[in-house]
Amino acid sequence: MARSILHVDQNCFYASVEMQRNPELRNRPLAVCGSQEDRHGIVLTANYLAKPRGVKTGMAIWQARQKCPELVVLPPDMAEYIRFSRMAREIYADYTDQIEPFGLDEAWLDVTGSASLYGNAMEIAQEISHRIKFELGITASIGVADNKITAKLGSDYKKPDAITRIEKDNYKEIVYPLPVEDLLYVGPATKEKLRRGGIKTIGELAEAPVEFLLHRLGKMGVVLHTFANGQDVSPVQNTEHIPTVKSAGNSATTPRDLVNNEDVRLMLLLLAESVCARMRELASRCTVVEVYVRDTELRAFIRQRKLATPSCSSTEIADTAYSLFLANYHWEKSVRSIGVRGSGLVEAYECVQLSLYQDDQRRQKWERIDATVDDVRHRYGYMSLQRALIYTDPLLGRINPKDDHTVHPVGFFAG
Amino acid sequence: MIVRFEAEGKLRPLMIEFDESHKYPVDRVLDVRRAACESVGGVGDRYTCRIQGQECYLWLEKGRWFVAAKE
Numbered sequence: 313m314a315r316s317i318l319h320v321d322q323n324c325f326y327a328s329v330e331m332q333r334n335p336e337l338r339n340r341p342l343a344v345c346g347s348q349e350d351r352h353g354i355v356l357t358a359n360y361l362a363k364p365r366g367v368k369t370g371m372a373i374w375q376a377r378q379k380c381p382e383l384v385v386l387p388p389d390m391a392e393y394i395r396f397s398r399m400a401r402e403i404y405a406d407y408t409d410q411i412e413p414f415g416l417d418e419a420w421l422d423v424t425g426s427a428s429l430y431g432n433a434m435e436i437a438q439e440i441s442h443r444i445k446f447e448l449g450i451t452a453s454i455g456v457a458d459n460k461i462t463a464k465l466g467s468d469y470k471k472p473d474a475i476t477r478i479e480k481d482n483y484k485e486i487v488y489p490l491p492v493e494d495l496l497y498v499g500p501a502t503k504e505k506l507r508r509g510g511i512k513t514i515g516e517l518a519e520a521p522v523e524f525l526l527h528r529l530g531k532m533g534v535v536l537h538t539f540a541n542g543q544d545v546s547p548v549q550n551t552e553h554i555p556t557v558k559s560a561g562n563s564a565t566t567p568r569d570l571v572n573n574e575d576v577r578l579m580l581l582l583l584a585e586s587v588c589a590r591m592r593e594l595a596s597r598c599t600v601v602e603v604y605v606r607d608t609e610l611r612a613f614i615r616q617r618k619l620a621t622p623s624c625s626s627t628e629i630a631d632t633a634y635s636l637f638l639a640n641y642h643w644e645k646s647v648r649s650i651g652v653r654g655s656g657l658v659e660a661y662e663c664v665q666l667s668l669y670q671d672d673q674r675r676q677k678w679e680r681i682d683a684t685v686d687d688v689r690h691r692y693g694y695m696s697l698q699r700a701l702i703y704t705d706p707l708l709g710r711i712n713p714k715d716d717h718t719v720h721p722v723g724f725f726a727g
Numbered sequence: 728m729i730v731r732f733e734a735e736g737k738l739r740p741l742m743i744e745f746d747e748s749h750k751y752p753v754d755r756v757l758d759v760r761r762a763a764c765e766s767v768g769g770v771g772d773r774y775t776c777r778i779q780g781q782e783c784y785l786w787l788e789k790g791r792w793f794v795a796a797k798e
Binding site: 334395399450 | 760761762763764765766767768769770789
């Protein structure tokens, strides 16, 4: 049985929320931009008065002002955008429980089972469109199709404030002429590879022989062929919460064997800094510290300890790891590899019980220092600032555990 | 704003108080729904109220009340 899938895309989301909140902005060119103080301020979204003037997402603020001198620039108010996103999802939830959000402003809805109760897919799309306008004061583009990929092409097709149905009767007419990079998962690299193979439109991709695509793009070629033919079967995945990262670790096989406690202490400090920086990027603290040790005979162990309070202070994590190491390693052989992991991650913004105890105050102080070090490293490079201890060893001190570390991501097609 | 909080979690606006000498009791709440306010900006729960014979809108957004005329 054919599915009914909607893709809802709020138009110029951040800008639209700002215009709703402040009626004076509604007839002025507007862009919501990142922080100007960094000198890295870029356009996050522009409204429909700024876009025709050439203001684009990703452009620097100064460039945007060049194109449009009377541009109004606003900083982002994420809390408000999250509120609007949540309210939009509450509307969707009145029609189906199969909702897959895609960022704050987009979502797929599977309304196959809802047709009998709420009307067909187009009727539901019209109701949702009307309610978004009435309840939230912003507009959305909605694509209606029998699969996710085509539904997204539908919502992209006409902006703002439109509903586009793409089904077998009009598929070739609407989708075939579209440029191949409009297809989800076709980025600049794939676009180039296809162009060199003579494929510029989705239609050409759909009609291309599968063996040719398999040869040029590997397995992804087959997947893209399926997408281009409107045959995507991936389900709308109900994500109640985004799967969160549960731990952050970093281990290294050192350029020379570690032969004494001082060597190990230095490495643990280095690795702990990298791990804690990553935890801060994830806005998390760890509750458990693990140390991993492998000797020159390749025998290894892991020991862990629970922390009294969640922490992302590299000093504390390194000290804990070192203490675990000392308690469990007896130096029968030199150390070949060593690792540190912070697990049992919890949100760093949870209310932390303020404490009168010296330890906690010291932890907070170290965490502030770590965060400042992060900022400096962000700007000038990871190696720009180092603990003095690390300079004492020319070989080990040259390891850059953060930039040279590969974190293997969860696959795109997870689940 | 004088509001009654009912046990099941419902709210009922009872009276608008600007100051001691400007108090307007809400005669009746005719409707409540989530809505965007076009004239002033803002999104929240919109109470359609009758006050002194006139119908107007009372909005509750993020814990704050504001009034807007009914167009």
